[in-house]
Amino acid sequence: MKMYVGEGKTEELAKQKALEEAIASEKEVFLKLEEMKGSLLKKTKYKAYVITKQEIKDELNNYINELSKFMGIKMKSTIEEEDSIYKVFLDSDNNSILIGKDGRTLKAIQLLLRQYINIQTGFNIKINVDVSDYKEKKLKILENTIKKIAREVIHSKIEVKLDPMNSYERRFIHNLINDYIMLETKSEGEEPNRCIVISYKQD
Numbered sequence: 001m002k003m004y005v006g007e008g009k010t011e012e013l014a015k016q017k018a019l020e021e022a023i024a025s026e027k028e029v030f031l032k033l034e035e036m037k038g039s040l041l042k043k044t045k046y047k048a049y050v051i052t053k054q055e056i057k058d059e060l061n062n063y064i065n066e067l068s069k070f071m072g073i074k075m076k077s078t079i080e081e082e083d084s085i086y087k088v089f090l091d092s093d094n095n096s097i098l099i100g101k102d103g104r105t106l107k108a109i110q111l112l113l114r115q116y117i118n119i120q121t122g123f124n125i126k127i128n129v130d131v132s133d134y135k136e137k138k139l140k141i142l143e144n145t146i147k148k149i150a151r152e153v154i155h156s157k158i159e160v161k162l163d164p165m166n167s168y169e170r171r172f173i174h175n176l177i178n179d180y181i182m183l184e185t186k187s188e189g190e191e192p193n194r195c196i197v198i199s200y201k202q203d
Contacts, residue, residue: 001059001120004050011046018048028053030084030123051121053081060086060127063116067109073097085126088113095132103138106131128168139172146173149198150180159199164189170196 006017011033015026022029034047057079068075075098078089090109092098099106110129117125130136149160162173170187173196177185184201187194 001055006048014046014048018050022050024052088129090131098131099134157200162196164193164195
């Protein structure tokens with residue numbers, strides 16, 4: 001993947017040069033800035049590093065093709081980029097193998113893709129992988145469960161501590177409970193045992 005670099009006396013100038021090199025707009029790239037402090041005789045300069053979102057998408061497809069060969073499973077991939085998050089949808093003749101028990105293989109594939117892209121680019125790129133809407137269905141079940149718990153907390157005013165969950169699921173629950181004006185949430189514990197507590201807002 002091609003990294004485009006621009007230097008300038010200001011952050012804006014460095015960014016502009018990097019974007020010109022990439023022949024892309026700021027919406028079409030990932031960008032990070034680095035300040036290079038000068039000495040007594042040299043002024044501070046800035047460096048802008050840019051990589052296009054399309055190049056990352058192409059590299060994801062290439063990696064998935066190689067992974068498909070390694071696993072001996074023919075995989076089709078559809079990749080969408082929205083709000084700087086890559087949503088990777090995989091499909092094969094045996095999706096149950098790609099998902100694995102409790103989604104473990106799916107999580108491993110997602111981790112591999114994230115690590116590969118982040119090492120290649122030096123950027124922290126967010127990638128979410130799903131197979132046969134497994135995560136979507138799982139979130140729907142989680143949503144129904146949380147709504148039931150929310151009603152119980154409103155009725156009893158007794159807080160409920162949920163089982164440990166990953167950051168994606170915790171964020172989903174926080175957003176869901178935000179719709180309940182009588183409830184609030186907080187996260188407790190350390191990874192990988194971090195969990196959410198749903199409680200009634202006291203007057």
